[in-house]
Amino acid sequence: MLQRTPLYEIHVALGGRMVEFAGFELPVQYPPGPTVEHHAVRTAAGLFDIDHMGQFELAGPDVVEFLQQIQVWDVEQMAEGDAHYSLLCYEDGTVVDDIFLYRLPGRWLMVVNAANRAKDWAWIEHHLGRYDVALIERSDDLAMLALQGPKAEQILQKLTDYPLHTVATRTAIETQIGGLHVIAGRTGYTGEDGFELYAPVDRVVDFWNLLLEAGKEEGLLPCGLAARDSLRFEACMPLYGHELSAKITPLEARLGWTISWSKPFIGRDALLKVRLEKPERLLVGLEMIDKAVPREGYPVAVDGKIIGHVTSGMKSPTLGKFLAMAYVPTEHSAVGAKVDVIVRGEPKQAVVVKRPFYKPRYK
Amino acid sequence: MAKYKLDKSVKYAKTHEWVRIEDGVAVIGVSDYAQDALSDVVYVDLPEVGDTVTAGKQAATVESVKAAEDVYAPVSGEVIEVNTALEDTPEIINERPYDAWFFKVRPTDALEQELAALMEPEAYDKYVEELE
Numbered sequence: 289m290l291q292r293t294p295l296y297e298i299h300v301a302l303g304g305r306m307v308e309f310a311g312f313e314l315p316v317q318y319p320p321g322p323t324v325e326h327h328a329v330r331t332a333a334g335l336f337d338i339d340h341m342g343q344f345e346l347a348g349p350d351v352v353e354f355l356q357q358i359q360v361w362d363v364e365q366m367a368e369g370d371a372h373y374s375l376l377c378y379e380d381g382t383v384v385d386d387i388f389l390y391r392l393p394g395r396w397l398m399v400v401n402a403a404n405r406a407k408d409w410a411w412i413e414h415h416l417g418r419y420d421v422a423l424i425e426r427s428d429d430l431a432m433l434a435l436q437g438p439k440a441e442q443i444l445q446k447l448t449d450y451p452l453h454t455v456a457t458r459t460a461i462e463t464q465i466g467g468l469h470v471i472a473g474r475t476g477y478t479g480e481d482g483f484e485l486y487a488p489v490d491r492v493v494d495f496w497n498l499l500l501e502a503g504k505e506e507g508l509l510p511c512g513l514a515a516r517d518s519l520r521f522e523a524c525m526p527l528y529g530h531e532l533s534a535k536i537t538p539l540e541a542r543l544g545w546t547i548s549w550s551k552p553f554i555g556r557d558a559l560l561k562v563r564l565e566k567p568e569r570l571l572v573g574l575e576m577i578d579k580a581v582p583r584e585g586y587p588v589a590v591d592g593k594i595i596g597h598v599t600s601g602m603k604s605p606t607l608g609k610f611l612a613m614a615y616v617p618t619e620h621s622a623v624g625a626k627v628d629v630i631v632r633g634e635p636k637q638a639v640v641v642k643r644p645f646y647k648p649r650y651k
Numbered sequence: 652m653a654k655y656k657l658d659k660s661v662k663y664a665k666t667h668e669w670v671r672i673e674d675g676v677a678v679i680g681v682s683d684y685a686q687d688a689l690s691d692v693v694y695v696d697l698p699e700v701g702d703t704v705t706a707g708k709q710a711a712t713v714e715s716v717k718a719a720e721d722v723y724a725p726v727s728g729e730v731i732e733v734n735t736a737l738e739d740t741p742e743i744i745n746e747r748p749y750d751a752w753f754f755k756v757r758p759t760d761a762l763e764q765e766l767a768a769l770m771e772p773e774a775y776d777k778y779v780e781e782l783e
Contacts, residue, residue: 305690316690321745322716323691514690514716579738581694581714602716603693610694632712632719 293339294431294492302510310402312340315512322514326605329478329519332507333437335499336516341432342405343486344412345424347395354419355396358412359387360538360555362548366391371458371473374546376408377555381537381562384411386528388484390460390473397426397471397486401528415554430471431492435499435508436482436519438649443503444472444483457481457650466498477516479523479648521600524573524613524644530584530599531571531613540567540615542643569596570621573643574629576610578636587630588614588638595620598629604645611645612638655779656683658749662766663775664725669749670769677726677756681713684779686748689715692741697733698754704730706765711753713744726765728756 290313299306304315314337317325328334346355355363361374370391376384385404390397400408405427412423435444441452447466455461460473471486487495500508517527526532531541538547539562547559576582582601587594601612612629620627623642628635661669667685671678686692696712704710704724711722732755737744743751758765770778 321691323742518716579694580696581719583719603714 291340293337294489295337295339295496298493298496299337299510304510304512307513309513310340312402314340315510316514317512318510320509322512322518323605325509325511325515326518328507328509329437329480329511329515330606331438332509333435333439333443333482333503334478334509334511334515335496335503336434336436336511337496338434338484338516339431339489339492340402341427342400342402342408343426343430343432344398344400344409345395345426346398346421347424348419348421350419351396351421354416354421355389356551357553358415359389360547360553361389362551363389363391363396364551365548368393369459369461371460371475375538375543376411377538377553377559378534379555379558381539381555381558382534383528383532383536383538383541384408384534386526386532386543388473388475390471392460392462392471399432399484404528429489430486431489431495433485433487433492433496433499434476434478434482435485435503436476436478437480437508439503439506439508440480440482441651443499443506443508446502447498466495468495470495474651477525478519479525479644479646480519481649481651517600518602518605521602521611521613522604522606522644522646523648524646526571527600536615537562537567539563540569541571567618569615569617571599571643572614572616572621572640573645574598574601574612574614574627574638575641576612576629576636576638578638579610580629580631580636581610582612582614582629582631582636582638586612588616589628589630589635590620590626592635594630595627601629606646609645611641613643616640654783655687656749657772657776659772661749662725662769662771663778664723664769665778666723668723668725670725670766672766675758676731677728677758677762678752679710679725679754679756680752681722681744681748682775682779683748684782686745689713689717689720689745691716692744695737695741695744695753697737698730700730700733702730704728704754704756706761706768722753724756725769726756726758727761728758730754731757
């Protein structure tokens with residue numbers, strides 16, 4: 289049985305095309321279409337229902353020590369109100385999930401991928417052991433929306449007295465927005481400035497409508513999963529199940545910057561070894577020289593020999609180029625290296641290019 | 652058909668291509684239903700002028716934000732022209748599906764027979780309704 293978010297009826301009323309994603313029925317697009325929605329976020333603003341994402345709250349005397357152990361970022365560097373991207377890793381260094389951490393007054397919020405929610409919960413619980421930590425499932429009482437784009441601050445400011453220009457990228461506040469108690473993080477998954485908003489689930493329908501109304505003159509559009517994917521893709525943000533999995537290490541995924549080596553954490557020994565020996569394969573950005581749409585799963589070849597596979601690919605709406613992310617052996621990973629992407633049986637030329645394709649524009 | 656536009660001057664294949672006969676030449680594209688199901692079209696892989704296409708066989712590929720889909724030739728013949736405008740502006744397939752032709756074919760003697768196997772607009776309308 290598929291789950292629905294509290295906004296299901298709203299999506300249908302807006303003409304959203306509902307599809308299955310991570311066990312949820314969510315809009316893949318609205319009538320304007322993914323390309324228009326994508327451009328709205330790059331030039332104005334977009335509103336996303338991302339309530340499928342899971343939120344775990346962690347608190348208690350040992351919470352910092354516990355978080356240090358189960359994820360790679362050094363949370364002691366995080367002040368109250370800070371937010372940071374991080375990873376949960378297995379002992380062998382591969383990835384359980386990629387997460388966002390918020391340090392809030394007296395507690396932490398961990399945002400996890402919908403598809404991994406049950407797995408993450410079990411994995412975290414398994415490691416709780418002797419730690420004096422309360423692990424609380426908040427996914428069902430916190431609704432999550434994303435308001436993204438260069439006009440996001442201007443729109444959100446209409447609904448709150450809090451001076452939003454003082455909220456730095458990767459920090460969060462708790463305040464009244466539209467009469468609701470909301471956690472607002474200046475975070476996102478689009479490569480644009482914007483906010484991720486956590487609101488009480490029983491009020492989220494009103495909140496959604498209030499936001500859409502507030503953003504009317506700025507050109508705010510409701511956006512579906514397709515635009516969310518193309519936006520994160522251009523910014524080269526990994527999507528679990530594509531660029532990340534239980535068979536991929538963060539070093540292969542070029543997420544070494546998330547790892548704080550100076551503290552112990554699960555997977556550290558294995559990852560140190562990978563770091564010393566250098567990863568055998570790396571995630572690269574590819575630009576098609578021959579016109580063709582590279583898609584997930586397409587083989588990447590050199591001299592007719594398959595050397596890797598595309599993890600995500602599309603025609604970039606912002607750049608107008610045919611782009612892909614793929615894992616290739618390290619010796620083929622340098623910018624400028626030529627490879628072929630096999631598109632329906634035919635080799636099409638591509639070249640390794642710099643990542644990200646689209647440089648994020650944060651405040 | 653409330654939801655999809657129907658061109659009354661063309662015949663339709665079950666695989667959602669349309670064909671219009673203009674001065675003895677078969678002009679081929681995809682239906683409004685097809686473009687809607689595809690979502691935003693980003694690329695079209697067209698046959699080459701001089702290629703021979705066969706009714707019911709793949710003749711082109713249309714790539715959308717969702718997937719790559721085969722386009723089948725509704726009639727057989729030699730490709731005499733392709734719509735190069737689709738290379739730079741594939742979005743016209745979404746905007747005006749019955750203007751955004753893919754390729755033109757000089758049909759064979761089998762044309763009458765092949766056309767007879769296709770659907771009239773009213774029949775296609777019903778067919779699509781049942782798919783919904």
